[in-house]
Amino acid sequence: MDPSEIWLRRWHDVRPGATSRAFLRGKPSTYEWLADHARPGDRVLDLACGDGALLSLLRSYGIQSAVGIDMSEGELAAARARLGQEAILVQGRAQALPFEDSSFDLVTCHLALMLMRPVEEVLAEVRRVLRPGGTFAAVVGGRIAAPTEDAWTMLVRRLREEPFEGPSIGDPRTYGEEGLRELLQPFVNVRIEPIHVDLSGTPDEVLALFRETYDVTRMVPARVSVLEEALRADWQALLRPDGMLPCSMGVRRITAATEAFR
Template sequence: MNSAERFLQDFHQRRPGTTPPAFAGLRLGQRGCSYDMLAATLNPSRAEPRVLDLGCGDGFLLDLLARHHPSAQLIGVDMSATELQAAHVRLAGRGRLLEERAQSLSLASASIDAVLSHLALMLMGDLDQVLQEIHRVLVPGGQLSAVVGREFLLGELGQHYLQVFRAAARRDHLAFLPLVDPRAQSEDGWRHLLSRHFTALDFEALDLPWTPTFEELWNSLGDTYDLDRLTPANRARMKQELHDATRHLQRADGTLPTGWGLLLIQARAG
């Protein structure tokens, strides 16, 4: 386990369930939120499909799948015991939960029909090994669907955020923490990662609009990995700097135009 993975495990042990509140309310027309769009890719060929949610967190996606596919055999894997405790409460026995790493799954080979993952796959260390494990547990022709990050805070607001965060990181002398494999930051990189084991690769860029007030923006950012690493005093200073830098973007109703850039990936096990 490297430093990035240790940080992620610690973060989610301390702060379970941070992702669904940030993304469940951001909708792309009638397609719904990113969880809805990911769940909609599941097209089972069996009456009782075996579905794995990799990096399941507090079970939000598993709950959605259970409601849409009540006959599915659901399995959730996460390395955070605290997240899995929350998932256990949410699912109330409608799925099997495993505390383990995606790099070394306990599941039998060719035992899963579909693997889904929401904003977790790009954060996993040794992605080549993770994808090899996904391929191993999938049946031939089995489905992989994942929503991954593409762009953090769209538009001009995102540019201002990066500037003020980098200044804050320098003040706290934050060490570089490689949370995301560089190959997982572009479609071409994902093609390279997936092409060894998967076919029928499909990519769709998703821009989810978001118009928060500044306080709503800051409260949401408080649940991100970036701000978690800052000292309280530095975080307070960054809040003021970001407020000043984005004041000119505020609309008459006090909201700010931005959004989240995601990528929906679909593939089949070769």
């Protein structure tokens, strides 16, 4: 198994729900965008379901047959607490899905595909478990230029100067549209759209996001405090009269289908 997978699993075991804490308040909602692909009666797999934020939304949309899979027991325990005993939650790796061929009409994946290696194995598994003519809908983090300078661009600039220890994560081809199109070649009707998710908040709220990024958790606490002070100073010029900081994160929304006949 790739060392980054072991690192990621431990990370999520001790910090379940970090992604939903940030993105449930994002505008537009990337969870809603994914849930909107489900039709009544669809069998849905939420790949790398984390603490079950998307599964909960699917349930509120009346989707009865949704399954979540994640490799992190910590995330799955949080999902169980959110969704209750009746939820179908499976521990497993996206590279080896424990499901029959053609078991799902829709596979969703929120902010996880860019962490997975080898990503080709994951996409082959997604194709295998989707029925012919099924849909894969994913939201993927990546390198997307921000339209204007905001709290997040300043934060990324500061982080670039920091040395990090530990394994590299994911496949860099998922960070850009060209690489994604190459990886998604076995699918049809591929659509990729960059968007910016508004995560504006008070400086404390934005710092809470910062503290739960993979990079920051690899830094020594004293260094994090120094960086936070520097960021608070950087952000003074951006603060709105209502005390809020503009902050957005670029992601790509992807839809792809399996061929109707195979």
